[in-house]
Amino acid sequence: MGNQRIKWEVLNPNAEREMVAGTPAPRLPTLSGKKIGLFANGKPGAEVVLDSVMRLLQGKFDNTRFEMFPLFLNVGEENIRKMAACDAVVAAIGD
Amino acid sequence: MRDSIGIERLGTPTVVLLTEPFSTTAKLTAELTGLEALPTVSIPHPQAGLPRDVVYQRISAVIDDITSALFQTPGAGEVVAGTKIIKKPEPEVIVISGESNSDALRKVNRHFYQERWTDGFPIVPPTEEAVQGMLTGTDRDPSEIVALIPLAYGKATIRNIAINCVMAGAEPEYMPVVIAAVEAITDPQFAVGVQAWGAAGMQTTTGPVTPLLIVSGPVAKDLNIESGYGCFSRGHQANATIGRALRLILTNAGGAYPGINDMKGQGGSQEFTFCVAEQEENRVYHQGAKAWQPLHVERGFPRETSTVTAVAAWPPLNIEDFYDCSPKILDRVVAAISNLAVVPYTLDRECVLILNPTHAECLADAGMSKDDIRQYVYANAVMPWRWYKEQYPGPFRLQPRWMQHIVDESTTVHLFESPENFHIIVAGGPCPYSQVVRASYKIATKEIRLPKK
Numbered sequence: 001m002g003n004q005r006i007k008w009e010v011l012n013p014n015a016e017r018e019m020v021a022g023t024p025a026p027r028l029p030t031l032s033g034k035k036i037g038l039f040a041n042g043k044p045g046a047e048v049v050l051d052s053v054m055r056l057l058q059g060k061f062d063n064t065r066f067e068m069f070p071l072f073l074n075v076g077e078e079n080i081r082k083m084a085a086c087d088a089v090v091a092a093i094g095d
Numbered sequence: 096m097r098d099s100i101g102i103e104r105l106g107t108p109t110v111v112l113l114t115e116p117f118s119t120t121a122k123l124t125a126e127l128t129g130l131e132a133l134p135t136v137s138i139p140h141p142q143a144g145l146p147r148d149v150v151y152q153r154i155s156a157v158i159d160d161i162t163s164a165l166f167q168t169p170g171a172g173e174v175v176a177g178t179k180i181i182k183k184p185e186p187e188v189i190v191i192s193g194e195s196n197s198d199a200l201r202k203v204n205r206h207f208y209q210e211r212w213t214d215g216f217p218i219v220p221p222t223e224e225a226v227q228g229m230l231t232g233t234d235r236d237p238s239e240i241v242a243l244i245p246l247a248y249g250k251a252t253i254r255n256i257a258i259n260c261v262m263a264g265a266e267p268e269y270m271p272v273v274i275a276a277v278e279a280i281t282d283p284q285f286a287v288g289v290q291a292w293g294a295a296g297m298q299t300t301t302g303p304v305t306p307l308l309i310v311s312g313p314v315a316k317d318l319n320i321e322s323g324y325g326c327f328s329r330g331h332q333a334n335a336t337i338g339r340a341l342r343l344i345l346t347n348a349g350g351a352y353p354g355i356n357d358m359k360g361q362g363g364s365q366e367f368t369f370c371v372a373e374q375e376e377n378r379v380y381h382q383g384a385k386a387w388q389p390l391h392v393e394r395g396f397p398r399e400t401s402t403v404t405a406v407a408a409w410p411p412l413n414i415e416d417f418y419d420c421s422p423k424i425l426d427r428v429v430a431a432i433s434n435l436a437v438v439p440y441t442l443d444r445e446c447v448l449i450l451n452p453t454h455a456e457c458l459a460d461a462g463m464s465k466d467d468i469r470q471y472v473y474a475n476a477v478m479p480w481r482w483y484k485e486q487y488p489g490p491f492r493l494q495p496r497w498m499q500h501i502v503d504e505s506t507t508v509h510l511f512e513s514p515e516n517f518h519i520i521v522a523g524g525p526c527p528y529s530q531v532v533r534a535s536y537k538i539a540t541k542e543i544r545l546p547k548k
Contacts (some may be wrong), residue, residue, distance in 0.1 A: 004192035006199045011221045013212050014184035015249025015348035019129040021178045022100070025108045027168050037107075040104070045142035045150075049112060052147070052154035053161065060162070071476045075098050083098075084105035088165045091099045093113040093121075 028088055031061040037086035039069045041093045046070075049092040096124040097295075100133060110164035112157075114140035120299060120356030124246060129180060134164035134317075141279035144292035155324070210353050214342055214367055218262040229257040232267030233274065234546035241274055245295035247350025251277050255348055256340075267332035268318055269333060269338075271543045272403055273340045274306050278541040279405035285539040297407050297535065298351040303363040304535050306345075307408035307447070308338060308370040309520060311391035312401030315372035315541050324524030327411075338368030363410045374521040377452050379459040387455075387465050390520050394540045401543040404518075407448055407535040412437070414529040420457035424529075425471050431531055433476040433510050438486050442512045445534040448472070451523040469514035480506040 028034060038054060040046035047070060055068045067076075069083055083089050099109045104521070113121055115137045125133040136157050142150060155163075191206060193199030203220045207213050219225065230237055230253070237254035244251050253274070279285065283463055286293025297304050310320050321331040329335070351357040359366075379387045393400040412431040416424045431437070432446060448468070458468060481504035498508065511517070518538065523529070 001196055002375055006193040006196055008193070008199045008203060008220060009188050009190045010191060010203055010207075011223065011226060011258050012184040012187055012189060012348075013207075013255070013262060013343065013347040015219060015244065015247070015251060015255045016184065016248050017182045017247055017350075019180050019182075019248075020191045020374060021180055022104050022128075022130040024130070024132050024134075024207050025103045025106045027108050027166050029166070031162065031165065038306060039102075043519060045144070048145070048147055048150050049138070049154060052151040053112070055151070055159070056154060057162070060158070065202065071098075074276045077101075080098055080101040083329055084107040086107060089099065089107055089256040090165075091109060091111045093111065 028060050028061035031057060031088065033063045035065045035067065037067055037069055037083045037089040039071060039083055039089055039091040041091070042073070046092040050090065053090050053092070059067075096121050096133070097128060100128050100130045103130060103133060107516055108165050110161055111135045111491065112138060112154075112161070113302060114138055114142055117358060120246070120475065123350070128248075135289065136160045137352060149155065165476060168520060189504050198445040212343075212347055213262070214339065214346070216367070217263050218343075221258045221261040225261045226231055226254065229261050229265070229267050229270060230254070232257075232546070233268035235274070235544075241277050244277070244345060244349035245293075245351075246298050246346055246356055247348070249348035249350060251348040259337075259343040259347055262343055263336045264332070265336040265340050266332070269337050269340070270273065270508070272308075272310060272314065272318065272320075272337050272547050273344075274304070274430050275403040275541040275543045276337070276341045276405060277344060279308075279539045280306055280345075280402050282405075282541060284537055285405060285407065286536065293346075293407075294349075298345060298357055300348055300535075301358045301360050302535070303359055303361060303366075303410055304407050305363065305366040305369055306338075307365070307406040308341065308530055309390060309404040309406065309447070310337075310370070310372045310401070310543075311375065311389050311404065311520075312396070312543070313399065314401035314545065315375070320370070320372035322374040322522050326368070326371045326522045327530075329408065334370045334372075335368050338370035342366060342368065349415070357462070365408070365410065369408065371449070371522050373518075374452065374523075377455060377521045379452075379455050379521060385459070385462065385464040385467075387459065387519070387521075390518060391540060393518075396540065396542065401545070402540050403543060404538055404540040406445075406532060406538045408447075409437075409533045409535065411530040411532045414454075414531055415527055416454060416529075417527045421461060422463065422471060424454050424458065425468060426475070428472055428531055429475040430528075431471075432533060435486060437533065438478065438483060439533070442510065443516070444511070444536060445516045445518060445538055446472075446511065447532045448517060448519045448537070449522050449530040449532065450519060451526050452521055452527045453525045453527065455521040455528050456511045465519050466514070468519055472517055473509065473514040476510045477507045478510055480504050480508050483508055483510075497518065500504045
C-alpha cells in the first residue's frame with residue numbers, strides 16, 4: 001500500500017436533480033373499440049414502424065381506431081394533452 | 096420518452112418502441128424523471144431506411160410485447176406518486192489518498208475517468224480551494240441555478256459550473272463566458288425549428304452534433320480568445336478550456352454518456368472543444384457604407400456588449416479557394432452545403448459561414464455586404480426536387496406542406512427556407528481556406544454578464 005501521506009478532497013462534478021415520482025397509468029382490458037394514438041418522433045423510420053403496428057393491431061382487435069401524431073421530441077403540452085385523449089398511445093423512436 | 100411520460104401522467108397508458116441502442120437511455124430517462132416503470136419494447140437497430148416488409152416482420156415479432164405493455168400494469172416502484180425526489184451527487188466530496196502529489200493526481204484522474212466524469216483527457220482536480228478561486232471570476236451567487244441540463248436535467252448552478260471549469264483548466268475570468276454558453280444552449284431559441292430538440296437532442300442524437308461557441312464583443316480580446324491564425328487549432332487556452340468546460344457541464348450536469356445515452360455513432364473531435372472569437376478588428380467590419388456588422392450586433396446587441404452565440408454544429412466543411420477574389424468563393428460554399436451528402440431534411444436549419452480574412456476581404460472589396468452573401472448562397476443552394484425526394488421519400492412530414500404537393504419533379508427547391516438562415520463571421524489567418532458549419536436548428540445568443548467589480 002505504501003505511505004498514503006497525501007490526502008486530497010475533490011468535489012463531485014455531477015449536479016443535483018429534482019423530480020416528481022409518478023406511477024404508470026391504469027392499463028386497458030382490451031384494445032377492441034379503443035382509439036390508439038401513434039406517436040412518431042419525427043425520424044424517417046418512426047412512421048413506418050407505427051404503420052406496421054397499426055396493421056397488426058387491426059388484425060388482432062375489432063373496431064380499433066387509430067390517429068397518427070407525426071410529431072417530434074419536446075412536442076409541447078398541447079400535443080401531449082391531445083395524445084392523452086386517446087385510450088392508449090404507442091410511441092416510436094424511429095432511428 | 097419524456098413526452099410519453101407526460102402522457103402517462105395524464106392517465107393514458109403508453110408503450111415506447113425503440114431500437115436496441117436506445118434501451119439504456121430510455122430506462123435512464125424514465126428513472127431520471129420519476130417513472131421508472133414506463134414500459135418499452137426494443138426492436139433491432141436501425142429501422143430507418145429498411146423496406147416496409149422487413150419492418151413489418153420485425154414488429155410482428157414484438158406485437159404481443161406491445162399489447163402486453165398496454166394490458167399489464169408495470170411495477171409501480173416503492174415511492175408514492177407525487178413525492179418530490181431530490182437526488183444529490185453522492186458522495187459530494189471524494190477523498191483520494193496517495194504516496195505523493197503525483198500519485199494522488201493520477202488517482203484522482205483515474206477515479207474521475209472511471210466514473211465517466213471526464214472527456215478522456217486529464218482534468219485539474221476540483222478541490223474546494225480551486226473552486227473558490229474559480230468563483231472569483233463571477234459575482235453571481237454560487238447557489239444560483241443557471242439552467243437545467245438535459246438529459247438528467249441536473250441543476251447547473253454557478254458552483255457546479257465552477258467545478259467543471261476547474262476540471263477543464265479554465266481561468267476564473269472565463270466563468271462569465273461559460274455561464275453565458277450554458278444559458279445559450281438551454282435558451283428556448285436553441286430549440287426552435289421543425290425538429291425542436293435543442294440541447295436534449297444534441298445530447299442524445301446519433302449525429303455528430305456539438306455546440307460551437309462564437310464569442311463576440313470586447314471580451315474576446317480581453318480574454319485572449321483567439322480569432323486569428325489557428326483559431327480552431329491547439330495552443331489557445333481560452334478557446335480550449337471554455338469549450339471544454341461546456342462539454343464537461345453537458346456530461347456531468349446533463350448526465351449524457353457516449354454509447355450509453357449519448358448515441359453519437361462516431362461523434363467528432365470538436366466535441367472536446369469548439370470555441371472561437373469573431374475577428375471584429377478586420378477591416379471588413381469598418382470600411383465603407385456596406386461595412387459588415389458583427390454577429391452580435393446583427394442579433395440585436397449593442398456593439399460594446401459581449402455575447403456568446405451557441406450553434407448546434409455539425410462537423411465543419413472546408414471551403415478551399417485560392418485567392419479567386421470573386422463571388423466564385425461563394426459557389427464553393429454553395430457546393431459544400433447543397434450536395435447529396437449533406438442535404439438537410441428540414442429546411443429551417445441554419446448555417447454559419449466562417450470566412451478567413453482573405454475571402455472576407457475579397458468579397459467586401461467586390462462590394463458584397465453580408466446580406467448580399469446571404470442572398471447569393473440562399474438563391475444558389477438549390478436542388479432538383481427529384482434528387483431531394485430520393486433522399487427523403489415521402490410523404491415525409493418534416494418537409495413544408497408546399498413540398499409535399501410538388502408534381503413536376505424537375506422543380507428546383509431551395510434547401511434553406513430563407514437568406515436569414517445564414518450567419519457570417521470572419522475568423523482565422525489569411526489563407527485560401529474557410530469553413531462552413533451547418534446547424535441542427537436555430538442559433539442562440541446570450542449576453543456575457545461580467546462581474547461589476
